[in-house]
Amino acid sequence: MHKPERVLARDAEWSALAQFVEHPDNRMRLGVVSGRRRVGKSFLLRALAEVYGGLYVTAVAEEGVVPARRRFAGDIARYAGIGPELVADAGWESLLTTAIDLTARRNGLLVIDELPYWMAHSPELPGLLQLLYDQSQAGLGQERGRVIVCGSAISVMNELLSGTKALRGRASIDLRLQPFDLPTMARHWGVDDPAVAVRLHSVLGGAPGYRNLANVPAPRTLAELDGWVAATVLDPSQALFSGSEAEYLLREDPRFTGSSLHYAIINAVAQGATSPAKIGGLLEQPRGSLTRPIEALAGAGFLRYDHDPLWERRPVITVADPIVRFHNLIAVPQRDLVDTSRSAEAWRRAQPTFTARILGPHFEDCARAWLRAQDAGAGQVTATVVNDASGRAKHEIDVIALDKRSGRAVVTLIGEAKATITKRGVADLDRLDRLRALLAEQGHDTSSATLAVFSLEGFHADLKATADRRDDVILVDLPTLLK
Incomplete structure (x- = not known):
């Protein structure tokens, strides 16, 4: 099936997902899609489900198990064209079996978006998917089922396929969706000026979901960019405020909720600490005590290890998300100005830091x-x-x-x-x-x-x-x- 025109770029990802759905194997197949919040996972998977006549369901944060099952049952009923009361009180295994059977009959697929929200109150879900998968492999049911589970909590999604976890060795696709690159981001925002595009990309990165959060039109010139920054990522009243977004991204992952140490590590790396020893020096903590939290942040996609294959030295640690880097280097040092509605002045004062420590490294990237x-x-x-x-x-x-x-x-x-x-x-x-x-x-x-x-x-x-x-x-x- 051809990718819809509304899906910008993502050709390789669409091809991989289409191949997954269209695979001739008549047994059940499982796929995993992950990626940071606002990277476009839901948009892509909704389009995939629509093209293939599939069922797309999404978990809701902080929703109890009974409302979650009833919501899932309602989605199944609408998809099947039946009354919701027929499946309203079913358990998870029955709901999953019904949804997979229904989508398989239409050669479609079942997409479960933000699975970690359901796993918070129903940790048995991966095990139930394993059971249905194994039964299908043994010829005991679930013919031609196609199931994709998706989530933004990367540490949780990584664990689904690791060690002795239920789905290890069972997923035929494990797709990590990445942000847009510079050219695609410029097209997505409708920015024609290359100088504006590279600066916008250095502030926000390529997550397409940020465009909908901006409460002012995209900047077209460098002069407009200054006003745009002050009115969005440096304005605490806006959804795109970098401080709110940085905190939200970290709290999205259950491993790091409320952890001051993890915030401190990210801030230290943004300030230029590129190794555990340097991070420990800034935080006045022994290097050995930081090994596990640093590795956890890297595994969850908050920090990045840049390896030098030429000399095989220890990797350089950097902040993975540009908006988190921007917050720590620009918003935090200018907090007094930002908090007192003087964002334009804060942005003016931060220009040397932005050029040297954000724009320069980002241009190299x-x-x-x-x-x-x-x-x-x-x-x-x-x-x-x-x-x-x-x-x-x-x-x-x-x-x-x-x-x-x-x-x-x-x-x-x-x-x-x-x-x-x-x-x-x-x-x-x-x-x-x-x-x-x-x-x-x-x-x-x-x-x-x-x-x-x-x-x-x-x-x-x-x-x-x-x-x-x-x-x-x-x-x-x-x-x-x-x-």
Whole structure:
């Protein structure tokens, strides 16, 4: 089945889900979809259920077990065209069996959205799905059933398929829905100015659900962006206020409800602590006591481990969600101004921090994402550090594409990505030439490496002329990143 036009992008995800539904196996099949709140899971799965004539049901937070079963029964009754009283008092096993049978007869599927809400009062649900699945595999019923369970509490969804949990080894698809990339986010918001798009993406990331929370039109110019930020993510009266959203995202996961330690860890990472030792230093706690909460935050998608395959050092820890990073770096330090309705002044004062600690790193992320989308043939695209023994210095490489082979890297691209207000010049290319030579001196293959300069503000004429004369140089400006 073709993806509906209203579903922007998501081609690979739709293809995987369609393949799941259309699989010729006549036995029951299970799928798991997860992703952070507002990433578009419900929108995508509603469209899938609609196209395939399926039944989409969603759990409700803080609803008791009896109202939840009755709500599910009502959804089943409407889908079947029968009176709700016929299934109103059924138990979970009977309701699941009925829903799967009904959807299977129409070659459709059953989607249970936000399953963790039901699991809070009915933890037996995964076990019941396991029972129905195993019975189908043994030829005892549930022919051609297709069931997708979905949730925003990533730690809960991860555990569904882990260890000795009921659904381990039974789900044929485990899809983690990601936020939109920079070009897709710009299309979703209707933003044509690349300078506005990259800044908006650095504040909110690519979660499409944020657009509906904004109480003012999307900004079209940089001047409008300043007013938009002050009126949304820095306005405590708005649903899109970064502080409310950051707290909501953390409380969404039952592992972290009300945990001051987890908030403190995220804040420390946003402030620049990139390792357990540095986090412990900021929090004045021993590193060993933070290992488990840091790993829990990473497993739930709040923190991210960025690995450097070139040197196999310990991974760098960063905040995964841009709006959480924005809150900790911009809203928290300017809290007095924000809380007294002086958001415009708070945003003005925060500009140096925003440029250096949010826009700069985010532009590097976008450059790496752009390169991955180009299918450059490299195994990994990341950032790294090169040690210059002669100069006793360390040089950061913002973008590097490589394949690691027996401890030796075959480097296909070395890039510099700087979100400065000035154009980039030949000095940047000279630096990349030097870095390529350093990598070669350390035993890595750079013979076919391309040098790439990514710029927020374009390039000086001398750099353009040099790039035109060389076949190993590419220049990537902001409009190119949005293509």
